[in-house]
Amino acid sequence: MFKGKTILVTGATSGIGYKVCLDLLDAGAKIFAVGRNQDQLAALQKLQPENVQTLAFDLTQFTKYSETFASVPGLDGVVCSAGIADSNPLRFFSLEKYQRTVDINQTAPIALVAELARNRKLNAGASIVLLASIMGTKIGRNGGAAYAGTKAALTGFAKVMALELANKSIRVNCVSPGMVNTELADNQSEVSTEARQVDMQRYPxxxxxAEAAEVSSAIRFLLSNQSSFMTGENLVVDGGYCAQ
Ligand SMILES: NC(=O)c1ccc[n+]([C@@H]2O[C@H](COP(=O)([O-])OP(=O)(O)OC[C@H]3O[C@@H](n4cnc5c(N)ncnc54)[C@H](OP(=O)(O)O)[C@@H]3O)[C@@H](O)[C@H]2O)c1
Structure with missing residues (x-):
């Protein structure tokens, strides 16, 4: 399905982004994998050296975008999966933590898509997928104001980007998972194992x-022609959590 297609994936070194890379390679795509962890990038490259290009880059270095992404080939798809989830309750609010979350979760995706669009790196018919979340777009959770705000922002960006890029048949959509078994979920140190077990009971x-594979398949649907008339949308993958 993805033979001859080149797809850039941020957050390629872990969790959902990593699984998307593996699945796209299996489906015949070439990938341009972005992350900071050089060992993980090298391991990914080793899997299919002829089909994997890697870029070790901190996506919060906004002033370096034009020189850094100049080498990117024409793209048929972009998956913006890089993100962080720092707890930042209002009573202990840290502006520094907030800004870091906004930089990576919210500013980086829009800056990247803008950079690629301005430099004509997005082929006609390309598909862009932004990793949002049910947090912010559907629900709230204590301590998650910054994270929720960034994810809600992405659904707004997707609508505007979809309109601005529609004349080249470029589509832009979000995927909003509930909790997914990845490092990001594991690293929420304030959540005890018991609390996590209780939380899981809320998923009908x-x-x-979810497993990363279940989010990856929704992302591949949006990257593929199977979703050729969907743009500006937000696809929820939450095991029915928000249906309650
Ligand atoms: N897991 C969940 O429960 C869940 C639920 C809803 C939405 N999401 C969203 O899904 C996306 C992927 O989450 P995940 O669970 O796969 O997370 P993860 O396993 O923690 O992976 C996060 C990725 O982001 C990259 N990253 C973080 N900061 C970066 C920076 N400054 N520059 C470049 N790359 C950076 C990391 O790369 P390096 O380590 O190499 O820098 C890593 O590849 C995120 O946007 C997250 O908000 C996750």
């Missing part, structure tokens, strides 16, 4: 969190 489908 099988009382569990």
């Amino acid at each position: 489908l099988e009382k569990r969190y």
Whole structure:
């Protein structure tokens, strides 16, 4: 399905982004993998050296975008999966933490898509997928004001980008997962194992969190021609959590 297509994936070194890279390679795509962890990037490259290009880059270095992304080939797809989830409750609010979350989760995706669009790196018919979340777009959770704000912002960006890029048949959509079993979810140190077990019971489908593969398949749907008339949308993958 992705033979001859080149797709840039941020957050390629871990969790959802990593799984998307593996699945796209399996489906015949070439990938341009972006992350900071050089060992992980090298491991990815080793899998299919002829089909994987890597870029070790901190996506918050906005002033370096034009020189850094100049080497990117024409793209048929972009997946913006890089993100962080720092707890930042209002009573202990840290502006520094807030700004870091905004930089990576919110500013980086729009700056990247703008950079690629301005430099005509997006082929006609390309598809862009932004990783949002049910947090912010559907629900709130204590301590998550910054994170929720960034994810809600992405659904707004997707609508505007979809309109601005529609004349080249470039589509822009979000995927909003509930909790997914990845490092990001594991690293929420304020959540105890017991609390996590309780939280899983709130997921109607099988009382569990999603696996990265289940989010990756929604992302591949949006990258593919199977979703050729969908743009500016937000696809929820949450095992029925928000249906309650
Ligand atoms: N897991 C969940 O429960 C869940 C739920 C809803 C939405 N999401 C969203 O899905 C996306 C992927 O999450 P995940 O669970 O796969 O997270 P993850 O396993 O923690 O991976 C995060 C990725 O972001 C990259 N990253 C972080 N800061 C970066 C920076 N400054 N510059 C470049 N890359 C950076 C990391 O790369 P390096 O380590 O190499 O820098 C890593 O590849 C995120 O946007 C997240 O908000 C996740």
